Amino acid sequence: MLRRPLTFALLGSLLLAIVAPAPATAADGGVAWTVQTADNAQGTGRANFTYDVVDPGTVISDVMTVVNTGTEPLPLAVYAADAFTASTGEIDVLVDGQPSQGAGTWVSVATTSLSLAPGESAEVPFTVTVPADARPGDHAAGIVTSFTSTDASSTLSVDRRLGTRINLRVAGELLPAVSVSGLSARYEASWNPFDSGRLVVEYAFANTGNTRLTGAETVATAGLFGARTPPVQLTEVLPGSTVVVAREVPTFSLGWVAGSVELTPEAVGLGAAPLAPVTAEFSVAAVPWSLYALLAVILVAVLVAVLLVRRRMRAGAADAADAAVAARRRRRGGAAAQAD
Known part of the structure; x- marks a missing residue:
C-alpha cells in the first residue's frame, strides 16, 4: 500500500509499495482521500492485501476502505489492474483502459464508482477468483481509486490515483530465477586532478522466475586502485518485470578500469531463499584528463x-x-x- 502523496500529472502514475499498516493518502487543496485495508477475517492492521499459498480455483473475498478527508465532494472511479515493477524500480499498476493480462483480471470490485461527501467513508468489497489453471508462484495486482479533473488553463485531464496492492502466491513449485543483461560502464573524469572520477555502471535486472525477488549488489574494481562498494539492497521486482539499475562509484584511474557487478538475488515471501550469485564483468577506458x-x-x-x-x-x-x-x-x- 502507498503511503506518500500522489503524483499529479497527465495520466499520473500510481505507486504501490509495502509499507507500515497505515492509510495511503492523496491530497491537493480541498481534494483529499485515503485508502486502506479493512479489518476482517482476512486480517487486521494489514499493510496491503497479501494472500499466501492459495490453491488454484480459490475465491477470496475482502474489503478496501476509502475515506474522503478533504473539504470537497469526491467522485472516484474504482478498478482493478495488473501490478508490475517499472524500469525505475517502483511498483506501479496499469492505467484505466489498458487491458490487464494477469492477476488484475482475477479481481472483481463490487462498485466501479464512488461519490463521497467530505468526511464520508465507504467500503469497497471485492473478490479474487484464482483460475483453476493459474501458474504457481507470485501474482500482483492493485485496486485503484481515481479522481480525474481538467486543468482550467488547458484541455488536459489530470488523473490522481491512489490504490492498494494485492500480493497473491498460488500453491505449487517455486522457481525463482534472475538474469542480468546489458551491462555497460563509462568513466567520467573530474575537473579536479586530485579528485577521483566517477565510474557509472548500468545493467538490466530481470525477474525471469515465478516469485518476487530482491537482492544485494556490490560493484568491485580491480587493479592498483581497486575497491569494493558496500552491498546495496535492490528494490523488489515482480515476476516478469525488468528494472534498470545505475550505480555511480568514485574511482581513481590511470587509463583503464576493469571490474564486475556481483549480485546476490533472494526470493521474497514464504520459503524465501537466496539464489546463486550472479557476476557480470566490465572494462572501460578511464582516462583522467x-x-x-x-x-x-x-x-x-x-x-x-x-x-x-x-x-x-x-x-x-x-x-x-x-x-x-x-x-x-x-x-x-x-x-x-x-x-x-
Whole structure:
C-alpha cells in the first residue's frame, strides 16, 4: 500500500509499495482521500492485501476502505489492474483502459464508482477468483481509486490515483530465477586532478522466475586502485518485470578500469531463499584528463627549466672560455713588451 502523496500529472502514475499498516493518502487543496485495508477475517492492521499459498480455483473475498478527508465532494472511479515493477524500480499498476493480462483480471470490485461527501467513508468489497489453471508462484495486482479533473488553463485531464496492492502466491513449485543483461560502464573524469572520477555502471535486472525477488549488489574494481562498494539492497521486482539499475562509484584511474557487478538475488515471501550469485564483468577506458593535463604542464615546466639551466651553463662556460683566452692574450702581450 502507498503511503506518500500522489503524483499529479497527465495520466499520473500510481505507486504501490509495502509499507507500515497505515492509510495511503492523496491530497491537493480541498481534494483529499485515503485508502486502506479493512479489518476482517482476512486480517487486521494489514499493510496491503497479501494472500499466501492459495490453491488454484480459490475465491477470496475482502474489503478496501476509502475515506474522503478533504473539504470537497469526491467522485472516484474504482478498478482493478495488473501490478508490475517499472524500469525505475517502483511498483506501479496499469492505467484505466489498458487491458490487464494477469492477476488484475482475477479481481472483481463490487462498485466501479464512488461519490463521497467530505468526511464520508465507504467500503469497497471485492473478490479474487484464482483460475483453476493459474501458474504457481507470485501474482500482483492493485485496486485503484481515481479522481480525474481538467486543468482550467488547458484541455488536459489530470488523473490522481491512489490504490492498494494485492500480493497473491498460488500453491505449487517455486522457481525463482534472475538474469542480468546489458551491462555497460563509462568513466567520467573530474575537473579536479586530485579528485577521483566517477565510474557509472548500468545493467538490466530481470525477474525471469515465478516469485518476487530482491537482492544485494556490490560493484568491485580491480587493479592498483581497486575497491569494493558496500552491498546495496535492490528494490523488489515482480515476476516478469525488468528494472534498470545505475550505480555511480568514485574511482581513481590511470587509463583503464576493469571490474564486475556481483549480485546476490533472494526470493521474497514464504520459503524465501537466496539464489546463486550472479557476476557480470566490465572494462572501460578511464582516462583522467585533468590529471594528465596537470602532468603535461609539470613535464613542460621541468623541460623548460632544464633547458634554461643548460643554456645558462653553456653561457657560463663560454664566458669562462672567453675570459681564459683574453687572459692568455694579456699574458702574451705583457711578455712581448718585456722582450722589447
